[in-house]
Amino acid sequence: MSEEQVTVAQVPDISxxxxxxxxxxxxxxxxxxxxxxxxxxxxxxxxRDEWGFDYLSSxxxxxxxxxxxxxxxxxxxxxxxxxxxxxxxxxxxxxxVVPSLYDLFKSAxxxxxxAWDLLGIHFEGHPDLRRILTWEGFAGHPLRKDWKEAYFxxxxxxxxxxxxxxxxxxxxxxNPFHDNVQYPSGFDPDTWISAAEEALYASAKKxxxxxxxxxxxxxxxxxxxxxxxxxxxxxxxxxDGEQVVFLxxxxxxxxxxxxxxxxRNTYLxxxxxxxxxxxxxxxxxxxxxxxxxxxxxxxxxxxxxxxIRVMMAELTRWMNHVFSFGFLWNDLGSYFTPMIYALEERxxxxxxxxxxxxxxxxCNYFRFGGVARDLxxxxxxxxxxxxxxxxxxxxxxxxxxLSTNEIVRNRCIGCGVLTxxxxxxxxxxxxxxxxxxxxxDIRRADPYSIYDRLDFDVVVHYHGDVFDRYLTRLDExxxxxxxxxxxxxxxxxGPIMTGKPAYQVRVPAGESYGRVEAPKGELGFYIVSTGKPxxxxxxxxxxxxxxxxxxxxxxxxxxxxxxxxxxxAVDIVLGEVDR
Amino acid sequence: MTGKGFLSMLFGVFxxxxxxxxxxxxxxxxxxYTAEGIESRRKADVDGIFTIQYPEEKxxxxxxxxFLPFLVYEEGENGxxxxxxxxxxxxxxxxxxxxxxxxxxxxxxxxxxxPEPKEFYIDVDICMNCGLCAEYCPFDAIKMDHDYEIASYTxxxxxxxxxxxxxxxxxYSGIRPTNFAAEEIARQEKEAMKAAAKKPAAPVEGA
Numbered sequence: 001m002s003e004e005q006v007t008v009a010q011v012p013d014i015s016x017x018x019x020x021x022x023x024x025x026x027x028x029x030x031x032x033x034x035x036x037x038x039x040x041x042x043x044x045x046x047x048r049d050e051w052g053f054d055y056l057s058s059x060x061x062x063x064x065x066x067x068x069x070x071x072x073x074x075x076x077x078x079x080x081x082x083x084x085x086x087x088x089x090x091x092x093x094x095x096x097v098v099p100s101l102y103d104l105f106k107s108a109x110x111x112x113x114x115a116w117d118l119l120g121i122h123f124e125g126h127p128d129l130r131r132i133l134t135w136e137g138f139a140g141h142p143l144r145k146d147w148k149e150a151y152f153x154x155x156x157x158x159x160x161x162x163x164x165x166x167x168x169x170x171x172x173x174x175n176p177f178h179d180n181v182q183y184p185s186g187f188d189p190d191t192w193i194s195a196a197e198e199a200l201y202a203s204a205k206k207x208x209x210x211x212x213x214x215x216x217x218x219x220x221x222x223x224x225x226x227x228x229x230x231x232x233x234x235x236x237x238x239x240d241g242e243q244v245v246f247l248x249x250x251x252x253x254x255x256x257x258x259x260x261x262x263x264r265n266t267y268l269x270x271x272x273x274x275x276x277x278x279x280x281x282x283x284x285x286x287x288x289x290x291x292x293x294x295x296x297x298x299x300x301x302x303x304x305x306x307x308i309r310v311m312m313a314e315l316t317r318w319m320n321h322v323f324s325f326g327f328l329w330n331d332l333g334s335y336f337t338p339m340i341y342a343l344e345e346r347x348x349x350x351x352x353x354x355x356x357x358x359x360x361x362x363c364n365y366f367r368f369g370g371v372a373r374d375l376x377x378x379x380x381x382x383x384x385x386x387x388x389x390x391x392x393x394x395x396x397x398x399x400x401x402l403s404t405n406e407i408v409r410n411r412c413i414g415c416g417v418l419t420x421x422x423x424x425x426x427x428x429x430x431x432x433x434x435x436x437x438x439x440x441d442i443r444r445a446d447p448y449s450i451y452d453r454l455d456f457d458v459v460v461h462y463h464g465d466v467f468d469r470y471l472t473r474l475d476e477x478x479x480x481x482x483x484x485x486x487x488x489x490x491x492x493x494g495p496i497m498t499g500k501p502a503y504q505v506r507v508p509a510g511e512s513y514g515r516v517e518a519p520k521g522e523l524g525f526y527i528v529s530t531g532k533p534x535x536x537x538x539x540x541x542x543x544x545x546x547x548x549x550x551x552x553x554x555x556x557x558x559x560x561x562x563x564x565x566x567x568x569a570v571d572i573v574l575g576e577v578d579r
Numbered sequence: 580m581t582g583k584g585f586l587s588m589l590f591g592v593f594x595x596x597x598x599x600x601x602x603x604x605x606x607x608x609x610x611x612y613t614a615e616g617i618e619s620r621r622k623a624d625v626d627g628i629f630t631i632q633y634p635e636e637k638x639x640x641x642x643x644x645x646f647l648p649f650l651v652y653e654e655g656e657n658g659x660x661x662x663x664x665x666x667x668x669x670x671x672x673x674x675x676x677x678x679x680x681x682x683x684x685x686x687x688x689x690x691x692x693x694p695e696p697k698e699f700y701i702d703v704d705i706c707m708n709c710g711l712c713a714e715y716c717p718f719d720a721i722k723m724d725h726d727y728e729i730a731s732y733t734x735x736x737x738x739x740x741x742x743x744x745x746x747x748x749x750x751y752s753g754i755r756p757t758n759f760a761a762e763e764i765a766r767q768e769k770e771a772m773k774a775a776a777k778k779p780a781a782p783v784e785g786a
Contacts, residue, residue: 386623
């Protein structure tokens, strides 16, 4: 980072190319390029094939209500590393139609569906543009700035009714219907049949039918409440015998519109809400959000805070991966005993989180420009005990119990293969991507915090099956351990906060995209500020959500029993998928 | 040999099973239902049974543990409660789920606000225990509690009023001794600075 090095991973000024079809985004605080909707496909295809931007990380929209514009924002990366190339397409709000990138990047699939669902942007050419997070009968597109929720009180927090004349009361009494459901006009819940659901079943039944033998596929719903789906999650599968010929995940059962809540919140208020995304690794979520806002504010946390942050993030990573081994065992049918082994290790780390932040899971520990409080006395010694003794030993135990176990090997090897091309095209990230032979780790590819000074390896395995995903996590946990050992050794004394702690931070107008290598993959926060106390747009690029796009590719052609295993190996948390 | 890996896993599980008894035998009765026993089961070198038998046993919570806010009051000489809260409204403004309602007191004669709350409500059903109110209170008047056993049968009464929220300073210094000590030192320093600043003719009033 320090010396000026010419890297391959620099963003070219593409406004000089493409015969003026691309212009630089000159709004203050913004970066990237604006391209016309009619030229989008051509430009993206060229960027992918000629410029090496082969990884479409994030697709989202921003509703610029005052200007009457809808903007679609694309973040493209090179899997060899480097910063993002940000592309934007501006269309009128009333007829927001943008060509779909589905044919170029399959990672656009769910993200475009999400943008359609929440913002009402129509992606032309998308083969399956259904709602994804809200239900089919939902009235309106909730992230549009003129959409109001059932309990709507005010555009932004803090609400005026709280102080100085606090009008206390139950929130539902604000609603004349005492009901938090909104229906479209003319909607009758008794007779309504979801057209999208019908279409989903029809397309599942269509595949694999043999007209001559009059055989039929069987359509099976796994979920939404199913003991082997890690939460409220549903898969519609069509089976030919035991073989899966069609599989579509259905998500959104835990949807709470985190992004709308985020846009109502002030910047600081949103910090505890990020804990609720991937509730297994809340510290990492804090990290990503803090980075995005700090980028906008242009501040840097002091050295000690950086070390504490990395320590917490790596403890989270270790814990998450060990947790995922427990679930792997569980999904293989060894019910809950090994899961409890994993939970034991997690408990000890949660003890540390609790001592540091005050809460075991909902840590809310990071602040803009540092962390909430210094490590209490004795915590560092506890961490040292863990990282030098218990954690490496436990990893070896797990390695011994799983890696040579014949049942694990027979079930996992060759199951749910995802090739490198598919993984990149599907936008898979984290261990899922690296298990397919793509050495792409944001801590190395686009370093943040102090990771460029730490000594660790990017773990990569090449078969892309469930077993390699497990091995990747195992090795990654070892690397996390290695990072932790360096961190506890080198952690300096000093302040933990840049500037004074303030409950209202001043964030200049502009946009920023902060991303971290969360345990599950690339966790990105896209924030647009207008200089007000609340973000204008707050988008989460959640790794679990986008990794699930690959699930269909993993399961197709395999046995139905392996679906459970594949789902477990993707390692999702529904709080983050459904947001 | 096929099956060796599988057997070694089974052996691992069996070893853990046996170890629970060995540990129990070695530590004897003190392992359960005693403070030392609980402490020994939370150490990094623990083997055997890990579980804390709640509610017979309870994990001691760390000082930073946060669960629902309460208002700190200082006890006067003849037992009157002097709330530290000045109803400045920062906690209500910083609260992420907006579960704090404050009614400010106005002087009946002049109509000017008086620095004490008339009413103070927290809807504990909505509170997300984030601790931001305690963190940003400039008067150390609202703090996070340690008492997590507040289950009730109905929602009624879950909007806590000023009575239910107020707890004495001695309670606060009891559950958070380190924080309390640090705050006291900061307060004394501040007062010393104020006193030093007051010596010249023009006193500068801060917050």
